[in-house]
Amino acid sequence: MVPVTLEDEIDDEMSEDIDEEIDVRGMHGEGGTSTEWMEQPKMKKMFREIEHRLQGVLGTGRYDWVDRRVFDQVFDQSTLLSIYKLMRKGVIDTVEFPIARGKEAHVFYATSIDGPRAVKIFHTSNAVFKGLTKYIEGDPRFGGLKRRHRELVTIWVRKEYRNLKRLESSGLRVPSAFEVNRNVLVMEYLGTDEAPSPRIRDIALENPEAVFDELLKFIQIAWNDADLVHADLSEYNVLWHNDEPWIIDVGQAVKSAHPNAQEFLVRDVKNICNWASKKGVDAPFEETLLRVLEG
Incomplete structure (x- = not known):
C-alpha cells in the first residue's frame, strides 16, 4: 500500500496553501521561477517520499535514457501534488517513462497494483489552452466558465474524464478512465510492456x-x-x-x-x-x- 506518513501534515493543510500560491509559483511562465517552490519544507518532504517512484521521469537508474528535461517541463508544483495524492490513494504506484506527447499533454507509462496505467499530464501554460474554450463554451455540462486559466485546465481534464466514461458506457473502444486530480488523468494503458500501441x-x-x-x-x-x-x-x-x-x-x-x-x-x-x-x-x-x- 502507499505510505501515508505525511497525510495529516500535507494533504489538507498543504492543499489549501498551494491552492493560494499556484497561480504565481506553481505554473511555468506565470511568475517566479519554475523551481523555487521546491525550497518549501513541505514540498521537500513530499518529494522525498515519492522520489523513488519517479525514477523513470527523473531519468535515473534503468531509465537513464529518459530526457530529464521532460520532468523539468511537466512536473511543476501542482502536478507533483496531484501525483502525490494519486500515489497515496493507491491509484498509481510509480510513474515510469514518457509514451506520448501532444500540444496539450504528456502521457506517461505508470504502474499500479491492478496493472499498468497511462498517466496523462496536461500542460499548465496559458498558451496551450487559449484556443480550447470553443470546445467548452456552449457545452451544457460546463456552464459558468469564468475564463480563469486555472479553472480552464481543471475543467478540460474533467471533461476528458467524463467523455471517456460516457463513451465507454455506450460500449465504445476508448481507454477506461480511472481517476482525475487537477491536471492529471489516470487511464487504461493500451500497449505492451515494450511500447504503447501504435497509431x-x-x-x-x-x-x-x-x-x-x-x-x-x-x-x-x-x-x-x-x-x-x-x-x-x-x-x-x-x-x-x-x-x-x-x-x-x-x-x-x-x-x-x-x-x-x-x-x-x-x-x-x-x-x-x-x-x-x-x-x-x-x-x-x-x-x-x-x-x-x-x-
Whole structure:
C-alpha cells in the first residue's frame, strides 16, 4: 500500500496553501521561477517520499535514457501534488517513462497494483489552452466558465474524464478512465510492456476498409447514443490495439447541444473519409455522412 506518513501534515493543510500560491509559483511562465517552490519544507518532504517512484521521469537508474528535461517541463508544483495524492490513494504506484506527447499533454507509462496505467499530464501554460474554450463554451455540462486559466485546465481534464466514461458506457473502444486530480488523468494503458500501441497512421493495416467501417460505427454510436461528437477525429488519435481501433484524446468532444456540434461532426466524417480514400477505400463523403445520421 502507499505510505501515508505525511497525510495529516500535507494533504489538507498543504492543499489549501498551494491552492493560494499556484497561480504565481506553481505554473511555468506565470511568475517566479519554475523551481523555487521546491525550497518549501513541505514540498521537500513530499518529494522525498515519492522520489523513488519517479525514477523513470527523473531519468535515473534503468531509465537513464529518459530526457530529464521532460520532468523539468511537466512536473511543476501542482502536478507533483496531484501525483502525490494519486500515489497515496493507491491509484498509481510509480510513474515510469514518457509514451506520448501532444500540444496539450504528456502521457506517461505508470504502474499500479491492478496493472499498468497511462498517466496523462496536461500542460499548465496559458498558451496551450487559449484556443480550447470553443470546445467548452456552449457545452451544457460546463456552464459558468469564468475564463480563469486555472479553472480552464481543471475543467478540460474533467471533461476528458467524463467523455471517456460516457463513451465507454455506450460500449465504445476508448481507454477506461480511472481517476482525475487537477491536471492529471489516470487511464487504461493500451500497449505492451515494450511500447504503447501504435497509431493507425503509423502502421500498414491488412484491411483498411474494415477499420473505416469501425470508425464510422464509433462516430455513429457516439452521436446517436452517447450524444457526443469527438470533434477532432483523425488517424492521429486512433490506436491499433489488440487488432482493433481504439479512440483516444476525447477532451474536446462535445454534446450535440453544442452550437458547433454539427460542424464538428461533418469535420470528423470528412477526416475519416479522407484517410480511408488514401488507403484505397471507396469513401464518398455525402453517403458516409448520411450513414452516420441515419444511425
